[in-house]
Amino acid sequence: MDIIDRRPNPHGKNLENRQRVIARARAAVARATRAAIDGGTLREIGRDQAVTIPSDTLHEPSFHSVFSKGQRQIVLSGNKVFSAGDRLARPPGGSGGGGGGDGSGSGDGEAQDGFRFVLTRDEFLDLFFEDLELPDLVKSQIVATEAMTPVRAGISVDGSPSQIDMGRTMRQSMARRIGLRRPKTPDVLALEIEIERLEAEARDGSDRAEPLAALRGELEMVLRRMARVPWIDPVDLRYRRYTQAPKPTARAVMFCLMDVSGSMSESMKDLAKRFFLLLHVFLERRYKRVELVFIRHTETAEEVDENTFFTDPRTGGTVVSTAFAEFVRIQRARFPDDSWNIYAAQASDGDNSSMDTRQAMSMLEGQILPVVQHFAYIEVAASAAHIRGESDLWRGYAPLSQREPKLAMRRVAEPKDIFPVFRELFGRKVATP
């Protein structure tokens, strides 16, 4: 009998089978992930996400028969009151007596039930953002190169001891020793043994003086030569050379601008929040580092933390240009546009003080659009109030977005619109040369 402890064995034996399931049901799983978002579980994006897909994508058919008509007999347990000859009404559900264990029940059941399983965050996001890409990734590849990293760059003759390249050094040493005919240790030993032998013979009385002297002279020469030609000489040393190479690290900052004036209801803010979160998760997929800046505004604008941004209600009028001024100030101070990819998303119900719209437009066109990669304007509207036509901001932005491809604007009325709008904004466009 053997007892084996298998617990330390490698885990995740079924990882590959799992990936195959997802690959097989890819379309269904992708649909389900999006449905999960529409269902309002966006807050859970950070965690493992359970999705339910229709099980027919993973159905394994086989021949099995079903009882359709005729007679059959079923033995059951737990009789309390029946006697032979009693009649029972058929239980609802049709399959009579509860299936009788002929395997048909399970077969039918499988086809209807959904198949539920939990995706890891990575799997989920992969599927979720499939086919989406960020506009204008050029900057991230060329400009954002602030970090330097050492790169191997050949061999040099000086360096720190920790960077000695032993293989190269020994190769140099051997070449030099062969070139300078350094005597080998076995030769020396052979000479010494020979001398010893002759000395022993001399002690026995034979006359070995002459060869002995010659050999001793030779040994002295050899030893001197060995001392002159060292085993390793400083000229043999070779070092690995490193140079500092610039390493492109893409990093991005995302500005969230939101109108928090009294006209923005909680449900509108919730819509805005969904969009911001989606954009944030999406940016995180593409960039190592994503900074977030939250700017809220009424008549005045200020930078706040995330929690305040979404939860702290304010009252007052709406002056959009204050938020733009804050944006420009923060961007110039902390996020120079030559080393950051800058994204901005603005959410508003479209109200603005009528005097301000013109100024806001000019700031947007003159100071903001030139530095950002993308500027998304989301106009949220409570679904009922959506019909009232174009808002102040929409009217102002619309001509600008015709001229400026960086400015994208969409209307969102319900949570389920968020994802389609998002896909519209970031859907993969036909590649342009």
Place this chain on the structure above:
Amino acid sequence: MDNQLLYAGTDWDFSTLRRSYEAIERIACDELGLEVYPNRIEVITSEQMLDVYTAHGMPLTYRHWSYGKRFLQHETSYRRGYTSLAYEVVINSNPCISYLMEGNTATMQALVIAHAAFGHNHFFRNNHLFQQWTDASAILDYLEFARTYIGSCEDKYGVGATERVLDAAHALSRHGVNRHGGARPLNLKIDQKRERERREYDEKIFDDLWRTVPVGKAAPESDPIGERRRKLGLPEENLLYFIEKTSPKLQFWEREIIRIVRLIAQYFYPQPQAKVMNEGCATWVHQRVMTRLHETGQIDDAAFLEVLHSTANVIMQPGFDHPAGGPGFNPYALGYAMMSDIERICTSPTAEDRDWFPDIAGNRNPLGTLRYAWANFRDESFILQYLSPAVMRQFKMFRLLDDTADKDLLVDAIHDDAGYRAIRRSLAQSYDPATHDADVQVVDVDLAGDRKLILQHRTRAGQLLAQPDADLTLKHIATLWGYEVRMQEVDGETEAVLASHSAGPPGK
């Protein structure tokens, strides 16, 4: 040393396992006379247990999405707390591998060793079904081969191509079993020898006079279809075997994959047929072993109470109207009840038992009787032979007649003198694999002509194939066959065609 406690409390370590194993082995092999394969006990975590589940308890399998699906199902239901994991899984192999969960208490480990490493192990080694259909000493190596081979096919021919064959073969895995062990495939040498012998015999008894005897009109040049079917060994119910050997389009590696699926299906063929007996045997053995350990003072009262509690949970049989119940019997419950009942009949029979089981009642050899039953029956025949009125009363069995022409269900037999035999016959029949598996056979194919494969489903009364599944499966067959496949469902008695399906190969 017999009255020394093997362990105290719930914690265990490997020396506890070893001590328990040795004590259990003494009881199981010396007192109960069990014959087992050498045991290998492996301790695993819950995640590894899920892995084992996934592969139907095979220690290793090739890669396929269906295993991933099963893993996800088990994982989800486990994580949501719908199901708890088994305490053990045992594999019919030589050496017999038992997986023990690390989370079990010391008592549970002992119980599980008795249950799996001795109960199931004895059954695997001695039951005739397992002896006939499975080769316990080769299965581990074969699975290893299968995994490597299918992996190499994926590398050479692509995951998609391999998956296509596996999907199709899996759909037919229930129809890949050689049910009749006696049937031998045709063998050229033997055929030639037989042919030669017949010719020699003809020559020996040749008498020219017979030529002159007038005969009626010579029989028409026998029927070519019958000849063709005979040469192909038709009808053939082992669909996978037939496709593997005969399909005109398959590559050699595709045939090998089909063979792998077929042999693994064959390995699992006996399991569902002997589930009641297998579990009954294992439960009876563990209960007996643990009781003996308690009697001999090797486990304390607390541990024995845990054993009783656990066994009681396992052999619970909810009634038909209980929310957790339903049709069908808990194999542990029915199996254990019948094993205990046989023991009772052998040792202290009632007049009724003497009437029903004259050959074993009061023979005072319960162990021998049980071992004989374990070796020579399967569920169906075991119930037909040994289900006693006492057990039927214990389970309060009754029989319903479900006639679709009638709007009500009729209770046509209950656990009384008039009903015992009827109930026993019906219950045994419900364990007959022939009533579960659809009888689908290859009946004809014209390899020299249009190569259309003709299948036939011989239905039992009112049982047609489930519709969408039948077409999907037929499509899988067409994938393997490469030409059109047609299936007719005929009435088993009247030969009337009830339905027909057909499917063409993909891409046509």
